[in-house]
Amino acid sequence: MxxxxxxxxxxxxxxxxxxxxxxWWPGDSPLEIMIGAVLTQNTSWKNVEKAIANLKEADLLHLGRLHETRPEELAEIIRPSGYYRLKAKRLANLIDHVMTRYDGDLKWMFSHDLATLREELLGINGIGPETADSILLYAGNLRTFxxxxxxxxxxxxxxxxxxxxxxxxxxxxxxxxxxxxxxxxxxxxxxxxxxxxxxxxxxxxxxxxxxxxxxxxxxxxxxx
CATH class of the missing domain: 1.10.1670.10 (Helix-hairpin-Helix base-excision DNA repair enzymes (C-terminal))
Structure with missing residues (x-):
């Protein structure tokens, strides 16, 4: 039938x-999930896992340390994810927003109104609807599909x-x-x-x- x-x-x-x-989503923390949402653009999750493993090995799954890392250095670390220079810039833009707007406090960030927060994320260069909603749903436990x-x-x-x-x-x-x-x-x-x-x-x-x-x-x- x-x-x-x-x-x-x-x-x-x-x-x-x-x-x-x-x-789902695979990730040990909201930050790791946010990173994964950016890195998974135009690549397989297998490649994202390799890039995240590199970040863990470099002890960079930390907002402050990521914020201090030069984009060129970050790009080499996330190289397995593909389009790594572009993704390093996008990731840096996201981290900079969290650090500047929310003082690196993800709990505070995700306590904000969903519509407002979604608009903020979409205003970050390199963050489109799918990435923004993935961050909101999986990292922020906010109600968006x-x-x-x-x-x-x-x-x-x-x-x-x-x-x-x-x-x-x-x-x-x-x-x-x-x-x-x-x-x-x-x-x-x-x-x-x-x-x-x-x-x-x-x-x-x-x-x-x-x-x-x-x-x-x-x-x-x-x-x-």
Missing amino acids: TDSNVSLNTVFEKLLEFYGPQN VVDAYTARVLKRHGWIDWEADYHQIQDHFVSEVPAEVEHYNEFHALIVRVGNQFCSKKPKCEGCPLQCYLPESGISEPF
Whole structure:
């Protein structure tokens, strides 16, 4: 049976049954999660792990020490993450904001209003919606849904949202349908990343996918 009008709550239950809880995002502290959110842009998590391991070895998982590190030095340390010079600048911009605006106090930072804090993050050079929402949800435990390439691909290929839908339209679609809870947003996004990585990459692999039964009868929905 196929059903392109399946609710997102049904999708969540199907993925949770198939994969189980994901316990995501990987990271031992809010700072490590924030760093990971910047470094994971345009690369695999495996490469991010190598870069974070380098930061740990250099004893740089500390806001103050990171703030004092020259971008050129930081770039070499995070080299495994790819685009390392650009990411070093973006990471430095983020750290500088936290140190300047919040005196390096992440607890104080994340105690602020979600909309205001999100706007602040988006104002930092190199921080886009996905990175900002990842920081807010996973590091700050704040109620915002993260949309990534997998999320867009899964929804559009199943015909659950228009191919023209942008980041905010996809985010609004989730927020309007699923329980507005940090834990639920966290788990749902993690499950989508899992199914996207395994089955719904740029070249789809539908056989064996837990969401295959929800594809339109005509098959994968594609843009005109």
